[in-house]
Amino acid sequence: MIGITSAKSKIWSKMGARAVFGMAMLELAGQRDDVVVLSADLVTSSGLDRFKKTYPDRCINVGIAEQNLIGIASGLAHEGATVFATSFAPFISMRAGEQIRMNMGYMEMNVKAVGIGSGLAMAHLGNSHYGLEDISVMRSIPNITVLCPADGAEIFQAVFAAAEIKGPVYIRLTGGVNNPIIYDGDYEFEIGKSIRLRDGGDLTIITNGAMAHQSLAAADILQKEGISASVINMHTVKPLDCEAVKVAAINGPIVTVEEHSVIGGLGSAVAEYKSTLKNALPQLFIGLPDKYGKSGDYEYLIDTHGLTGEKIAAKIKEFCRNDGAI
């Protein structure tokens, strides 16, 4: 247990995903001498300034060179270190994609690649910086665990859990500052085991990352209109909690909600497994379209992409009506 309290959750929410990540790393390094963090010239952006001051020898900046970032991280891991490596989500997942494949996938080096500012969090910086395809790429590489924490508390959980397993992990950080709170007290976090955030009898929303909050908001709206939705936080996209998908599929239709392209992400992972089940109902994919859209602030982006609680609820209502699913 990492000691999640309501007061801490409020602070983490204000700090935002990246600062919380840095704080979790600082705490982890205090407990474990084998932990090293590398960044490709994004020490500050990864919330690691205090880490660098406290453990200068264990914070290595490789410059703006993501391929080398993963190679060096893997050499350190080869010698026994537990290495976290950070860069913006598209850079680490795709610029260094083949290094991740060889070193983390093929050789299973104990490296945790951290994609900061994923989804639409980079807002005005534009599509060059958005994490739209990172889960799709990471998920298709064998041996890599893929984690998408839902809030500050879960970033702590994900960092500690990733360090606990000896093997490669991709951690996807979504949401900016003032990240909504999902967890304000201690809870059990286990890699590969999803968490039911809300019970409902009509359908199941499966989500993760910053979309957990919007999905809960959507479920609240639907409740008022007589549709009762369960919400599952699928914080681990790989290995997928198939049992939870199976239970959801038995109980009704599944809606997946993700801040990622609808190709290859959480929705696809759920659908791949669901396609093996007899009599499973159609699935509603809610996520980012297969294109590069206009840029703007985060609120503008989730609104135009229909990823606010209200718009998610409206899509689900329409889905229920058209498909007669419930």
Added chain:
Amino acid sequence: MPLDEGRIRDMAARMRRRIIDMARECGGNAHLGAGLSIVEIMAVLYSAVMNFDPACPKNPERDRFILSKGHGVLGYYTALALTGVFPVETLKTFQQNGTDLVAHPVMNPRMGIESSNGSLGQGLSFAVGIALSAKLHKKEFRTYALLGNGECNEGSVWEAVMAASQFELDNLTAVVDCNDMQSDGESVEIMNLSPIEDKFAAFGWKTVAVDGHNIRELYGALASRDFDGRPTAVMAHTVKGKGISFMERGKDWHHNRLTQSLYEQAVAELEAI
């Protein structure tokens, strides 16, 4: 320990002979040119330079070797087998179904294979991480990475080159097998990096150029342990396909199949020496 040139030359000759057998026995195409060009480099490293106990390939104090030019396996596997890390008989499994001895190395600590390679431009970064770890933990071992001159077309090589200099990794040696060729032919025609040592020097590396088939010169460059804060780059000027007349400097022998008659010719040439 004085340099026993004769012993190393004998090892190199035995490696070449095994390489030809492996290429014939595997029945298919093999990377002969690049395997033959590194024979002396590998023989000097494994039998005279590196602190490496074949009986204990996982010894934490061992010197590390990374075959960044992963297609050079014929020179790698024969060096490991002839120094006794695994039985020479195992070489017969090269490129057989389900083998440990694949056409590009697959990490296997028990067999002394330090890392998986085959995607060019990645091994030097990995070696930088290992050398950095040695510095952080004040370990004495040295890290060697072997690259091809063609491999240096990869931009990621230069990311690693600048990092090794920045981190003052004087416990790291990069050897560049300068056979001046690459898959499509002569490097000078395709992507000319010559003089490549100047590029390493510009990034702050110590550089030395040697005849990559001369045991004494290689030993002098590779065994030197001069801790002045700079990594070492050894430009080993070699001949692709070295030792087999019809393969030497031949583009066609980058990846090719040895027929029975060519095999017999190659064996005859090696045995005539």
